[in-house]
Amino acid sequence: MKRILITGAAGFLGSHLCDKFIAEGYRVVGMDNLITGDLKNINHLFKNENFEFYHHDVSKFVHVAGQLDYILHFASPASPIDYLKIPIQTLKVGSLGTHNLLGLAKEKNARILIASTSEVYGDPLVHPQTEEYYGNVNTIGPRGVYDEAKRFQESITMAYHRFHGLETRIVRIFNTYGPRMRLNDGRVIPAFIGQALRGEDLTVFGEGDQTRSFCYVDDQVDGIYKLLLSDYAEPVNIGNPHEITIKDFAEEIIKLTGTDQKIIYKPLPKDDPMQRQPDISRAKEILGWEPKVNRAEGMKITYDYFKSLTDEELRKSEHKDFSKHIMR
Template identity: 70%
Template structure:
């Protein structure tokens, strides 16, 4: 993933980049939407995760450069709102998938689909019992637009609360893609979250939002996109 290869730029984008963007929003009297992440919760001790939970993050671990960059970005965003009156919104994005994902970005959806379509073994880290919750991109965009148009300044989770283990997820992609790929297991990376599931009560109440695209329907669309992308000449 990008933050493994670019740890210092990741920290700079989350801190200096957010600072400059907030300064521009202040200058132009613009509304500012921060695309934050479920990674602010780290390896959570509360499940599912709601916005009141402060998280469990290792600040000096390899994932810390991304987690802490986003946590700092949230703190800076709220500081600009309180100190300068900037209209700010914060969306905490959980795992999202859909067309136009990069084939080689290192995340689980591109990895699994590319491996399945290529007839390669699907790489599962650990025993696959860790959980994730995958939201289709159109649902996420709808939630973000509703948040941007709302009057709420605190963080709001946007994600699909349908939780699945990574091993189940791998098997689902193999089945939906018609692949014969086997599954191989590798050691679990340091600080990899054991669970991830959004509590979207706040989004439901404030925005009238919840996901509409089911996991398998969304995956079929994503697999079709990847299939077309892989067939296309470079």
């Protein structure tokens, strides 16, 4: 059996990746320091003989005994609330953590896939965003700690690929949603659903004409899986190209939840990207991949998941002031 290390295993995407590789017949080693991850996301895996877990911070030296065929590096705060609260840790996991895992991949002769992000494009001047676009990023702005960590991550990964001949893959992840997201992480979907479930008005920043493109988690995981097993080393966008304005999306949430909340408007946070839409031509050509789950179907599943949360979990998700946070 092939053996794979997945960092950030207790997080939203990481836990779904653990499920995917277990289902595909791999032995999975999960690793997470639980600074933003939650063991409840992987509790169902602990009884599986093909799953093992290490509670560890990848910013420190990483050792895994035995064979490793693949590494997926998904350890990183990924929400605005997280990386604004723990900026130094965000920078360290993208730099020191990536360096440690590239070294481990070299030692084990393993192929490594690095989770990058659409945030490397910043507030883009090119639309939709292609992998050839270098981005428009404020290196010293509030979200620079995340954007630059990911940009450095890509640079050091390609350096290991070119200098050491390491087998590397880079996925640029666009907005992804689905079960196991945290209601209080500041991203637009859980923020809107959380407000609706608590009976609050929905907060939209600016005029609400900024756009996002939402990819359901099963599609995202499928794209990552295909990229890992491909022969392509350059970055690949994985996301859903169907674009919607934040204002229109807020109205969709109100309709989905059957609530009568209003939309309230607040000033646009600094460096909030006005457009976010992936060009997935490369993924279609190289991986034969494109998303299959439409937003109405995916949002229904996601809303049902959030509705199943307890009243205590809903209260914990409440934020009195979202204006300091940039909703991705």
